[in-house]
Amino acid sequence: MRAVLFDRFGETPRVETVEAPAAAPGGVVVRVEATGLCRSDWHGWMGHDDGISLPHVPGHELAGVIESVGSGVQRWHVGDRVTVPFICACGRCEQCAQGNQQVCDNQEQPGFTHWGSFAEFVAIAEADVNLIALPDDLDFVSAAALGCRFATAYRAVMSQGRVQPGEWVAVHGCGGVGLSAIMIAVAAGAGVVAVDVSPAALALAEGLGAVPISGTGDVASAVKEATDGGAHLSLDAYGSRLTSANSIRSLRKRGRHVQVGLMLADQAIGEVPMDAVVAGELEILGSHGMAAHEYPAMLDAIVSGRIDPRILVGRTIGLDEAPRALAELDASAHPGMTVIEP
Numbered sequence: 074m075r076a077v078l079f080d081r082f083g084e085t086p087r088v089e090t091v092e093a094p095a096a097a098p099g100g101v102v103v104r105v106e107a108t109g110l111c112r113s114d115w116h117g118w119m120g121h122d123d124g125i126s127l128p129h130v131p132g133h134e135l136a137g138v139i140e141s142v143g144s145g146v147q148r149w150h151v152g153d154r155v156t157v158p159f160i161c162a163c164g165r166c167e168q169c170a171q172g173n174q175q176v177c178d179n180q181e182q183p184g185f186t187h188w189g190s191f192a193e194f195v196a197i198a199e200a201d202v203n204l205i206a207l208p209d210d211l212d213f214v215s216a217a218a219l220g221c222r223f224a225t226a227y228r229a230v231m232s233q234g235r236v237q238p239g240e241w242v243a244v245h246g247c248g249g250v251g252l253s254a255i256m257i258a259v260a261a262g263a264g265v266v267a268v269d270v271s272p273a274a275l276a277l278a279e280g281l282g283a284v285p286i287s288g289t290g291d292v293a294s295a296v297k298e299a300t301d302g303g304a305h306l307s308l309d310a311y312g313s314r315l316t317s318a319n320s321i322r323s324l325r326k327r328g329r330h331v332q333v334g335l336m337l338a339d340q341a342i343g344e345v346p347m348d349a350v351v352a353g354e355l356e357i358l359g360s361h362g363m364a365a366h367e368y369p370a371m372l373d374a375i376v377s378g379r380i381d382p383r384i385l386v387g388r389t390i391g392l393d394e395a396p397r398a399l400a401e402l403d404a405s406a407h408p409g410m411t412v413i414e415p
């Protein structure tokens with residue numbers, strides 16, 4: 074099969090012919106029809122994720138068709154249209170038993186713990202736990218756009234963030250997760266302010282119904298002014314020391330901060346203003362992906378037209394364009410999501 078492969082961290086990947094995966098017992102192989110390009114792929118390629126062994130094929134936001142089924146799989150058949158959460162769970166640990174597969178103790182992530190979906194085929198373990206059937210009228214590109222950032226934003230806003238109609242939501246960082254969160258919060262009836270340093274990203278946020286705020290300068294004061302005293306719910310959708318501290322300082326009393334952007338490398342340890350946390354009884358929450366069993370509510374909202382991940386897709390590219398797109402992601406001139414169609 075053709076796949077995007079790299080031998081060294083930070084070295085431009087290449088498209089190569091490699092051996093296609095086989096379905097493990099309990100697992101499947103999916104023929105990839107669409108796969109999103111995500112900042113996490115860039116972090117992995119840069120060597121910020123110590124779970125990756127070389128050579129490596131990135132890619133974790135996939136949608137496609139089941140190509141082959143391993144022994145013992147009960148619920149799935151060749152030809153089924155599917156997607157997966159980027160965190161694939163074991164189905165057996167304490168977290169899985171409680172329905173919290175998104176923090177499974179034995180989790181696998183395609184494109185991190187094993188070869189991912191920047192390829193014609195990808196192996197997925199524990200198919201009965203992890204696969205999600207795609208509704209007939211949801212296309213593969215939209216489904217790939219759900220896989221990580223949209224689903225992550227959905228759980229962060231709806232489940233962890235517990236958004237209520239009429240609340241103010243602040244979204245710090247208007248990349249894929251941030252724009253998804255804006256759309257979901259607006260659909261939930263919240264007022265939304267969006268913060269970013271990029272005018273192009275802010276224009277997209279404004280188009281989704283958010284009040285744009287420049288990420289340069291005193292962000293917390295600007296958010297408090299725009300929200301009549303501070304956000305009820307604030308998300309750091311970027312993942313940095315600065316944006317997480319800005320998010321916490323943007324809250325009104327009793328507000329909820331949700332850390333949804335990954336904090337990696339030299340940004341791993343953030344600065345939490347504990348004086349504000351105790352004085353305002355703030356809640357500090359994390360949100361990490363979304364379990365497969367939470368997808369149906371989100372898919373219902375998409376099929377009914379209340380939210381539409383497709384409008385977040387900035388462009389689609391072929392596998393041959395993927396190496397350059399990955400290498401240039403950090404300085405990308407392409408706002409919105411890039412989806413690869415192998």
Ligand SMILES: [Zn+2]
Nearest residue numbers: 111113221222
């Ligand atoms: Zn992702």
Ligand SMILES: [Zn+2]
Nearest residue numbers: 163166169177
């Ligand atoms: Zn588990």
